[in-house]
Structure formats: structure tokens, C-alpha cells
Amino acid sequence: MLQVEHLCFLDWGPLSFSVGAGQCVGLSGESGSGKSLLLRAIADLDVHEGEVFLEGKNCVDYPGAAWRGSVAMLAAESRWWFDSVGLHFPEGDHEPVLLKLGFPGSEVMDWEISRLSAGEKQRLALARLLVRGPDVLLLDEPTANLDPRSTSLVEEVISEYREEQQVPVVWVGHDEEQLKRVANTALRMHGKQLEESW
């Protein structure tokens, strides 16, 4: 269970909501309405006021890096800093998740970053996040660069992880149809406040 209480950053807020175990909250709003900033504040990447709890334990009681290891944010645009895909992954066998995301298998680990398409980067960024086994997923438009087939693969992989691991998910997206598919409830960022959407 992820609880956000009276979160304030810049001139947004106070914002409060909670996401239960295995639940998904859809978050929509116009560009620049502060959806990404909200995810960044929850991941404790930006200075903020108010509190966030994971399973009742306050964010400030975790070291910063440990919190982000648990409350994992997937940025809208993925960044890669080593030459090959595999160097961005922890040790281990990641074949299952790669197959589910439509990749041929572990050979992806030897691919060069410079030859990846935008869509491949986005799916690999999700894989790189999930193999670390986070306890919360904060997803910033996880299917923005994807074709319909990849979009449904990504939706399936996320739903499966959410249900198997019983993790809370916050899904930022523009596509109302998609949010209805993947989320249990939805919030809307409007005028620097959160409104219940449905």
C-alpha cells in the first residue's frame, strides 16, 4: 500500500491519495499539469513537503537510494549510459521478461544501445526496472513510443507483475481508453490539484 499525504512541491498541492496492494491508479491531465513532477516527488527525486508511506513506513526512514529502489519510477524517456544493453542490467537470467516483452531472448543483452529504436528502448527500460523487483511502480507514459502490439505486451507484463507481486501502480497516461483497461481508479491533475476522475 502506497499512501501519499499532503504532498506539496513548487506550487502544487497539497495532494493526497493512496494505492492499495495490487491496485493501479491512472493519472491523467494536460501536458505541463505536473503529472511527472508528482511521480518525481513520490520517488523523492525532487524536494517536497508532505509525506509518502510504503506499507506504513515513512519515506524519510529509508535512505534515499533504498526508497527509489523500492518505489521505482519509469521515466517517459529512457536514458542509457553504457554501450551495451546488458551492462544496464543486474547479474542474472532475464530471459523470461525479455520474451514477454517481445524480444528474442537473452541475446538482447549484447545489443548496442546506439542501434535500439525508441520503442525498443522503452520496453527495455521497463525490463531493466522490473528485474530489480520494485515494490511500487510509478510509470510515466510507459507506452508512449510503442506500436499497438508492443503496447498490449507492455500492458500485460505490467498487469502480471502487479498481480503476482501485489504491488501498487501509478500509471500516467493520456489515453483514456488505455487507463480504463489498466487502472482500477483514475485521478486527474487539474489546477495543481488532484481530482477524482472515476
Added chain:
Amino acid sequence: MKIIELEPWELSLAGVLVAALAACTFSARLGVTRSLLISAVRMVLQLSLIGLVLRELFEARQPLWVGIIALVMLAVAGREVSARQKYRLRGMWGYGIGTGAMFVSSFAVSIFGLAAVVRADPWWDPRYAIPVLGMLLGNTMTAVALSIDRLTVSTWQGREIIEARLMLGETGRQAVSDFAREALRSGLIPVINSMAVAGLVSLPGMMTGQILAGNPPGDAVRYQILIWLLIAAGCGFGMLIAVRMAAGRLFDERDRLRLDRLAGDGQANKLIG
């Protein structure tokens, strides 16, 4: 063997060369004529002045005066380091980290060289202490300025990479480690390169000076070797300290990347993300 004394009118012959260069840069509209002339005049005045100061200092042989001169040199070097930054750390940090790193490395290494290697009597004898410290500060200044600048610029440009690494649960230190390594490398490479060609391509200034002053080349070479080893150590340790402290300052206690702690280019206040 006595050195041939140089008279002011003889020096002004060399000055004519710079004046000719200034005439060229002026007609080519390079926009550097003014600063070329000003820096040439500054160099002449500063060196003449330091000549007088050193003469007094060598005669007085007071540890207090040696200490004061050393601190003035450090303060100016610290100012120079922070002036060379594209993005400076706000507050006293911008000045303090570079100056602190040079204080620790240059001073410690100089004292080591003077007290353990040269063993002048007393070890702070200004005739040895001031030139050694000056050589060290001059070189560490460049190295420290270069490495901090490289770190802050690459952090600024690579902020999305650093934040992507933070999002995967890395600490600030881990997330910035590749940039910090690169910054250290870029600061050390000039030192390594100039040691590698010493004597083959360039005759170092200190050695040249000693040889011109009539000292046997063997002595001049041994002093130059000492100075160069001290410079390599001073630059290396100075940069390690400076980059480590600057990298630490770029993150807060929650391991957030704090680019708002950098100022520069008039866009440091822009919202990030």
C-alpha cells in the same frame, strides 16, 4: 659563472615583439588586443613587485611572513579556480572546495618535499619554500579547476542520465561515478603527458632558469625531478579531494541530484525536469 644581467631596455626589446603581435591582432579584429596588452603589463608589474617582495622575504627570513605570502598565493589560486568554472557551486562552496583541495594537497606536498626531501635549514627557508609552493599551486590550480569544471559541466549536461540511475536505486555517488572518473582522468592527463615528454620536447621552466643562472645541469635536473614528482602527487591528490567534495555537494542527504546548487550561464535557476 655569473648570470648576464638583463637591463630594462633589453627587456623592452622583447616587449616590442608583443607590441607587434598586438598590432596584428588589432588589425585582424580578434578582439583580444586589449586583454593581451593588459595581461602583458600585469605580468611585468606583478613579477617586478614579487621580485621586491622576495628580496625582502629572503633577507628577513621570518616564518610569519613566509606563511602570509603562502596564504595570499593560495587565496589568489582559489579565486582563479572558481573564476574558471562554467557552473559554480553556490555560496562559499564554489570557492571553498577548490581552495580547500589545494590547501590540503599543495601545502601538504610542499611541506613534505621541503622537510623530508630538500631538508633546508630551517625547512621553511623562503628561498626554497616559496618557489616550491608556487610551482605546486600553479599546477594544482590548473588541474583542480579543470577537473571540477569537467565534473559540473558533465553533470549538468548528463542530469537525465544521473537521474535515470537514481531511479534504479543507485546512490548519488554511484550515479555520478562515471562522470567523476572522467573528470579525474581529464585533469590528470595533462600532467602525465607533460611528464612523459619532459626533457625531450620541453625543458621545464624551473630547470631552464637554474641553468641560465649558472647552476650545473645535474643539480638543475635533480630539482626538476623533485618538483615534477611533487606536482604529479599534488595535482592528483588535489583533484581527488576536489572532485569527491564537489560530487558530494551535487547531491543532498536524500541522494537527490541538486542542480540548484550550481550557478552559471544565467540558466541555473531554470526548472529541472
